[in-house]
Amino acid sequence: MKTVEQYTKYEKARILGSRALQISMGAPFLVKLEEEDLKELKYDSLAIARRELDAGVIPITIRRPLPAVRKLKERKEAVKAAE
Secondary structure: OOOOOOOOHHHHHHHHHHHHHHHHOOOOOOOOOOHHHHHHOOOOHHHHHHHHHHHOOOOOOOOOOOOHHHHHHHHHHHHHHHO
């Protein structure tokens, strides 16, 4: 279920922060972690969230609206076509 999406550093920060908060509040892990793995990660919710993001299993989607410039160009073209 790994997706090939490019996230900006701001999107990654938001995703990791949100998922780390969920994990710290008791949400189940989305990746299989053994006790050794948890000790290696020092039970750090942010490190666990990073591992989930790398595995591509975090069920969070990012919506990116079209830039306003493109909409403005479309409106100008529509006005020219109407003339």
